[in-house]
Amino acid sequence: MSEPAHILVTGGAGFIGSHTVDALMTRGLRVTVFDNLSTGYMGNLEQWDGHPRFQFIAGDVTAEVTQPLTLAVARFGHIERIAHFAAQTAVPISMDDPAGDIQSNLAGTARILEYARHNKVAKVFFASSSAIYDDDAPVPVSETSSARPSSPYGINKLAAEFYLDYYARLYGLCSTALRFMNVYGPRQDPKSWYSGVISIFLDRAVTGKPITIFDDGEQTRDFVYVTDVAEIVTHALLTDAGNNAVINIGTGVEVTINALTRTILDLAGSASPVRYEPARAGDIRRSVTTMDKAQALLNFAPRVELREGLQATLAWVRQEMTRPAARSGSAA
């Protein structure tokens, strides 16, 4: 019997990456996580610590990757597929340091693509973002909507998509880029200033601290639960589905921040006061995706509805409060 395929997950100690590792490990594959732990946590991977099909390699995609990946290959053999999540993920940081963002998000991706080309990797998944769209694009956005990023983060995600296309045409390297809308769920770090709105609001609701809404709260987002994302990433990575395509991943459901806040306070049984502050520069008014391409190419239908996903995330937030060591970044 042949050995299970060896999959590399860059950024696999992070929020979405670690759920994807769970999905891959559950399918019986061999998984190497390559991560610099800048925003990821070993606690997100503790369920696989010591597992014979799992290894963690500390490394940075802004530096040469072939040498550290030699160690991964020595243990688990040829890397068949790569899920590339490693990135600087904060839009405001990209605005403060565009050159740094190019290093992490564009040069880092080019290094992974070069590795894939020279090492006969069968397919690369790339974590793109709805940040590539024009803020003024009419909603719902589809993959053909105007791409005009309003941040270096969005510019570098879009440029990276062009690199995928270039590698497909020149070298026949197979890939899929999924443009995520707002992903939420357990393991999204609520402590970071740049975290998703749901992880921050849940944290504040549970601790009874005030919740701050920028603007009037009638702005909208499309929130997709992290296990639905991990499943569709795994599907695209392991099959020919979505080959050499860019596809939006959301739910198609537009939720106002006011409605989201009411649901969070209700589920948490919280009396946190809600405050309103002026809109922040760069925040878009409405965000929601069409589902047509994801349905047609990936047969994607999100399973977890918002209330159910919020409940599960709330349970995780409460559990984390009882074991703060899990959020430590030290490598095991």
Ligand SMILES: NC(=O)c1ccc[n+]([C@@H]2O[C@H](COP(=O)([O-])OP(=O)(O)OC[C@H]3O[C@@H](n4cnc5c(N)ncnc54)[C@H](O)[C@@H]3O)[C@@H](O)[C@H]2O)c1
């Ligand atoms: N969370 C969202 O809603 C969302 C939306 C759109 C796109 N994305 C994209 O999905 C991917 C994962 O995002 P996330 O929310 O899980 O963020 P995250 O910060 O939890 O995960 C990023 C991971 O990459 C690692 N990393 C960062 N820079 C690295 C480097 N130079 N070398 C090696 N590892 C590095 C971090 O330590 C972390 O483990 C990112 O590419 C992000 O841009 C996320």
